[in-house]
Amino acid sequence: MAVVDPLIELRDVNKYYGQLHVLRDINLSVGRGEVVVVIGPSGSGKSTLCRTVNRLETIESGTITIDGEPLPEEGKGLARLRSEVGMVFQSFNLFAHRTVLDNVSLGPLKVRGRRRDEAERRSRELLDRVGLASQAAKYPAQLSGGQQQRVAIARALAMDPKVMLFDEPTSALDPEMINEVLEVMQQLARDGMTMVVVTHEMGFARSAANRVVFMADGRIVEDRTPEDFFTNPSSDRAKDFLSKIL
Ligand code: ADP
Ligand code: MG
Numbered sequence: 001m002a003v004v005d006p007l008i009e010l011r012d013v014n015k016y017y018g019q020l021h022v023l024r025d026i027n028l029s030v031g032r033g034e035v036v037v038v039i040g041p042s043g044s045g046k047s048t049l050c051r052t053v054n055r056l057e058t059i060e061s062g063t064i065t066i067d068g069e070p071l072p073e074e075g076k077g078l079a080r081l082r083s084e085v086g087m088v089f090q091s092f093n094l095f096a097h098r099t100v101l102d103n104v105s106l107g108p109l110k111v112r113g114r115r116r117d118e119a120e121r122r123s124r125e126l127l128d129r130v131g132l133a134s135q136a137a138k139y140p141a142q143l144s145g146g147q148q149q150r151v152a153i154a155r156a157l158a159m160d161p162k163v164m165l166f167d168e169p170t171s172a173l174d175p176e177m178i179n180e181v182l183e184v185m186q187q188l189a190r191d192g193m194t195m196v197v198v199t200h201e202m203g204f205a206r207s208a209a210n211r212v213v214f215m216a217d218g219r220i221v222e223d224r225t226p227e228d229f230f231t232n233p234s235s236d237r238a239k240d241f242l243s244k245i246l
Pocket of ligand 2: 046047048168
């Protein structure tokens with residue numbers, strides 16, 4: 001879909017793993033403050049798409065720009081860009097031997113060169129925002145999965161990203177913990193954060209997404225508003241997918 005003020009823009013992006021053509025002619029714009037939910041069958045390229053946006057993966061052709069700047073190949077530019085694109089994965093990847101507070105403040109301290117008191121003050125604010133102000137001194141293993149994922153979100157936010165990418169952030173969680181994470185994400189969306197969210201949580205897609213992007217076999221098959229997509233999917237692939245999950 002055409003977007004007025006794109007923060008992320010992918011044009012004709014193609015990626016291969018060896019012979020496997022995983023991203024095929026991807027064109028995607030994400031506007032400032034927009035929430036784009038990406039859905040599709042397993043193996044359709046959703047994670048690869050996320051990973052190309054912060055250059056964890058190289059691409060064979062096409063262009064990716066973030067806030068008007070082409071993705072740098074390597075070096076300082078790349079490190080800066082990565083710090084502007086926050087990423088939250090299915091597995092939380094917290095530092096096990098660091099406290100919750102340290103997990104959130106290490107990035108700003110090491111990468112951004114902030115002063116410790118400043119970094120910790122801001123980290124406490126972010127922990128408060130994700131509902132974990134009282135857990136700052138604990139270690140990750142002392143928290144539930146839902147709490148750990150909220151720490152991971154606070155940690156990503158601590159770098160002041162322009163955009164947040166979520167790759168199935170609730171898929172590894174016990175059912176009773178899914179909502180506490182989705183609620184934090186809903187609030188972020190309401191606060192105006194630009195977000196790309198890969199998820200199977202269709203309730204979240206309906207209520208938080210400005211657009212739903214449906215992928216199959218490395219292609220974007222549909223890119224529509226949630227109302228349109230859920231009431232009137234136009235492709236057989238999307239109809240088939242929805243019939244299996246709804
Ligand atoms: P999704 O997230 O939609 O399930 P992925 O982006 O993880 O899909 O994977 C897309 C395709 O690329 C799949 O066929 C997967 O097996 C393959 N793939 C993913 N990562 C690698 C890799 N590092 N090396 C080779 N093939 C990969
Ligand atoms: Mg995936």
